[in-house]
Amino acid sequence: MSFINYAAREINCKIVYYGPGLGGKTTNLQYIYDKTNPKSKGKMISLATETERTLFFDFLPLNLGEIKGFKVRFHLYTVPGQVFYDASRKLILKGVDGIVFVADSQIERMDANIESFENMIGNLEEQGYTIKSVPYVIQYNKRDLPNAAPVDEMKKELNKDNVPDFEAIAIKGTGVFDTLKAVTKLVLIDLKRKTGA
Amino acid sequence: MENTQFILYEEEYKKINEIILRLAREANAKFVFLVDKNGQLIAHCGDTEDIDTTSLASLTAGNIAATSGLAKLLGEKEFSVLFHEGERDNIHITLIGERIILVVVFDHRSSLGLVRLRVKKASQELKKIFDELTEKIQKEMQAEELESPFSEITDEDIENLFSE
Ligand SMILES: Nc1nc2c(ncn2[C@@H]2O[C@H](COP(=O)(O)OP(=O)(O)O)[C@@H](O)[C@H]2O)c(=O)[nH]1
Numbered sequence: 001m002s003f004i005n006y007a008a009r010e011i012n013c014k015i016v017y018y019g020p021g022l023g024g025k026t027t028n029l030q031y032i033y034d035k036t037n038p039k040s041k042g043k044m045i046s047l048a049t050e051t052e053r054t055l056f057f058d059f060l061p062l063n064l065g066e067i068k069g070f071k072v073r074f075h076l077y078t079v080p081g082q083v084f085y086d087a088s089r090k091l092i093l094k095g096v097d098g099i100v101f102v103a104d105s106q107i108e109r110m111d112a113n114i115e116s117f118e119n120m121i122g123n124l125e126e127q128g129y130t131i132k133s134v135p136y137v138i139q140y141n142k143r144d145l146p147n148a149a150p151v152d153e154m155k156k157e158l159n160k161d162n163v164p165d166f167e168a169i170a171i172k173g174t175g176v177f178d179t180l181k182a183v184t185k186l187v188l189i190d191l192k193r194k195t196g197a
Numbered sequence: 198m199e200n201t202q203f204i205l206y207e208e209e210y211k212k213i214n215e216i217i218l219r220l221a222r223e224a225n226a227k228f229v230f231l232v233d234k235n236g237q238l239i240a241h242c243g244d245t246e247d248i249d250t251t252s253l254a255s256l257t258a259g260n261i262a263a264t265s266g267l268a269k270l271l272g273e274k275e276f277s278v279l280f281h282e283g284e285r286d287n288i289h290i291t292l293i294g295e296r297i298i299l300v301v302v303f304d305h306r307s308s309l310g311l312v313r314l315r316v317k318k319a320s321q322e323l324k325k326i327f328d329e330l331t332e333k334i335q336k337e338m339q340a341e342e343l344e345s346p347f348s349e350i351t352d353e354d355i356e357n358l359f360s361e
Pocket residue numbers: 019020021022023024025026027028054078081102141142143144145168169170171172
């Protein structure tokens with residue numbers, strides 16, 4: 001749920017990167033952090049285990065610039081992907097304005113992608129959202145790997161709603177900003193619709 | 198209700214700032230801030246210059262979220278007050294209504310007892326303002342009178358955000 005602050009003339013939106021464990025969500029945020037100029041970003045926070053698996057969330061605040069005299073701020077979060085961290089995922093989804101679903105292209109992770117996608121739908125419904133009401137995009141990550149499933153096949157399984165989708169190699173940054181840009185666009189358009197008279 | 202748009206106007210912002218300023222002074226706090234449950238900073242005052250308030254806001258909300266998850270597991274409705282004691286600084290966190298978090302950071306110049314007392318009064322005042330604000334927003338939404346700078350946003354505006 002976005003927050004419009006008239007006094008400070010700013011608007012804040014929350015984007016969540018969702019997907020199976022080790023799919024590349026943290027890598028997306030890390031790349032965005034590394035490539036964003038210091039003036040436009042805050043600190044990146046990672047609440048991770050000793051083995052660098054996301055424990056609770058990663059957080060990256062971004063200032064995108066201004067629209068109609070309002071500073072536009074996006075707060076990016078990732079969820080922990082491991083199945084047993086479902087309670088944490090639910091918490092992070094609260095108040096979400098837009099979602100990036102990061103799928104792992106490796107063919108042997110297809111089941112994990114589908115399971116995570118269904119888990120996301122379930123958790124959204126628990127919060128009183130439906131997948132149709134939340135703007136989201138899909139990223140097919142790890143396209144560099146030899147065991148990557150054909151994109152068509154992944155689309156068939158994951159993109160039944162025909163939302164914007166992107167191929168990515170997050171470790172190199174390929175597709176990372178295209179994905180971010182697409183979801184922020186959808187969120188702002190949604191905001192326009194929600195607040196428009 | 199939790200999913201309705203959260204909007205803060207100048208008028209309420211002013212009132213809120215007055216309350217937290219007074220709270221900071223009367224409780225001898227280092228600083229005070231208000232965060233919404235989704236981790237967005239609403240207002241702050243005191244010596245926050247060297248503090249990364251954005252991170253603080255997000256972590257506070259994460260903290261509250263985790264604690265309320267714990268409460269649910271135990272069959273409690275909510276733990277409405279949290280207190281973290283450090284060697285130098287202490288953090289006192291209070292939930293105000295359904296979605297606002299009040300955080301007071303203090304050191305040896307104050308005490309838990311004093312902070313608790315002052316927070317109690319300030320929370321009641323803040324709750325009243327936020328309740329009224331919620332009502333106002335809901336009314337405006339129903340009447341479709343909600344004025345937003347974003348209702349006239351164009352594709353170009355959005356495109357420009359990414360074009361530097
Ligand atoms: N080959 C390859 N590895 C990647 C890519 N993106 C991420 N990884 C690696 O996959 C692992 C898990 O990534 P991480 O971002 O921690 O996944 P998360 O659990 O979704 O946050 C790390 O070792 C990354 O370096 C990619 O595009 N290609």
